[in-house]
Amino acid sequence: MFTSKKHFTTAIIGVLITLSITALVLSLVKIEDVTLPPTVKYGVVFDAGSSHTSLFVYEWDSDKENNTGVVSQTLSCDVQGQGISSYANDPPKAGDSLRECMDKALKVIPAAKQKDVPAYLGATAGMRLLREQNSSAADQVLAEVAKTMQQYPVAFKGAQILTGEEEGAYGWITINYLLESFTKYSPKAHMWLHPEAANIFGALDLGGASTQISFMPKGSVINWNEASKFMLYGYNYNIYTHSYLCYGQNEMLKRLAKELIVESSSGTQVDHPCYPKDYNETISLSSFRTSPCTNQSDSRLSLGVGNVTLQGRGNASECLAAIRKLFNFSACGQRQDCTFDGIYQPPVNGQFIAFSAFYYNFKFLNLTEGQSLAAVREAIEHFCTRSWEDLSSSYPKENPERLPKYCANTNYILTLLLDAYKFNETSWNNIFFQMKVGSADVGWVLGYMLNLTNMIPAEALTQVKGHIPSLWATAVTFISLTLALGLAALLLLLFM
Known part of the structure; x- marks a missing residue:
């Protein structure tokens, strides 16, 4: 009887060990491609x-x-x-x-x-x-x-x-x-x-x-x-x-200054309608040579050595009129699909994001919150009438080289958007000024x-040879249980 039980227990242990080894082998053999996260x-x-x-x-x-x-x-x-x-x-x-x-x-x-x-x-x-x-x-x-x-x-x-x-x-x-x-x-x-x-x-x-x-x-x-x-x-x-x-902001200011000097008969003292009243800026005539935008030969202006002082007048309407002269609107004739200089453009469509200098200039005047065109015009006109002393005291942290130019910059933006690109009272509301x-x-x-x-070629998801997680977990669990049962059977055999 004892021998029969011993043989039975030994058989159980053998079966359990065989199953454990089989599960382990299967878990190792069943290897598939495992996708790793993209890099x-x-x-x-x-x-x-x-x-x-x-x-x-x-x-x-x-x-x-x-x-x-x-x-x-x-x-x-x-x-x-x-x-x-x-x-x-x-x-x-x-x-x-x-x-x-x-x-x-x-x-x-x-x-x-x-x-x-x-x-x-x-x-x-x-x-x-x-x-x-x-x-x-x-x-x-x-x-x-x-x-x-x-x-x-x-x-x-x-x-x-x-x-x-x-x-x-x-x-x-x-x-x-x-x-x-x-x-x-x-x-x-x-x-x-x-x-x-x-x-x-x-x-x-x-x-x-x-x-x-x-x-x-x-x-x-x-x-x-x-x-x-x-x-x-x-x-x-x-x-x-x-x-x-x-037609960028800095080149526009240079071209504007050149035109004002050319049209003036005041010699070395030239009125600048866009600069604040009582603000003066002295520039060298030779500075116009530094850019192709202002270096064209002009019989009305001798680009020799010499300085000219631009005297601010703070006149919004004259500023706007002077800026409009920088555009050749007549080249378009009666064409509606044309901006200026004879350049083709279909009618503006949809909503727009205006960024870079569009944003920075309007942000300075607090005009980026969706104000109406009428409110924008009124704010710009008011800003242009302020004296240099008023502006300097009101904006002590603003760059003193940038501060006197906001009147010209914002009037230029209005001219570009309304007269050139042909936005109007209605489509103006589709322009959003933002930088981020x-x-x-x-x-x-x-x-x-x-x-x-x-x-850059799209990378295939990296694949390596590995165990399927669910199969591996099942195999480990089964092996643990069978080993535990095998150990229990062995102890039982020892004490029989």
Whole structure:
């Protein structure tokens, strides 16, 4: 009897051990591909504008949505000094100016990823003007920038001068990306979806040397010489975009000063209707030679050595009239599909985001809260009548070089938007002045980075050989139980 029980118990132990070994082998043999989470990728872009340069660091997951990465801004850094075009006479300083911001960028990008980080520098209207004036100097500046960037452990892809149309189109992409016009994330579906009735916004950009307008015209009527085509998140977009070189804020002020001097017969004392009363600014006639926008030969003005003092008069209506003379509206004749200088533009359509200098000037006058056109006009007219003493005491923290120019800048914005682009009392309410959406800056740079992710091959989700978690857990549990039962049977056998 004892021998029979012993044999039975031994048989049980053998069966349990066999089952344990079988489960272990099966768990090891049943290996399948296991998908790992996507890795984070980074990109670095320098925005080399006419008056200053900024750096932006972006990041996105490697599993892209319909070939367009879901990009977010990680860092922004303002480069000290003027724009890189100001270093035409000393190109190495253009490269050196970027170092401080690049050092900051490397602090937010993991060291292990830096060698694979694509880095770009896009230069806009300041460098476009320098290239017109002195192409070899422009090339030297870009070469020094590249030389500096190649010293950093990133995948530098080059420094290039963007066309005005590229600048405008990328600004349009940025706005609609940030406002989720292209795609929205659905927590319920756990995926990105294309909005059924997407509200596509237009873009209005005002820089130091150029200004851009970009939007989707109503219907399909468009002059394809002024169009840009994009595919984003699996959808095609055709937009109208145009850039006006020499119509940026800083170049407008230079052109305005030149015209006032040319038309004046007062010699070295010239009235400036846009400057505050009792404000004086002395400028050198030779300064007009520094830009192609004011360096054209003009028999009415000798661009020799000499100074002229601009005397502020604070006259809003005369300021507006002087600014309108900077535009050649007569070149359009009776055409409604024309802005100025004979440039084609379909009628403005939809809502617009006005950023950069559009925003900064209106923000200073507290005009970014959706005020009516009548209220905007009244506020600008009132500001233009204030004396320099009044303004200086009211805005002690404002840059004294910038403060006297707000009257001219805001009147210029009104002329550009109303007379050139043909917004009116009704469509004015479709313009929103803002510089940020969430924590991201509005501008062409994010759109540039977003579009460039199409050039970076979408990574397949990384796969490794591994155990299916549910099978592995089941096997471990079964093995533990069978071993425990086997141990119990063994103890029972010992004490029988």
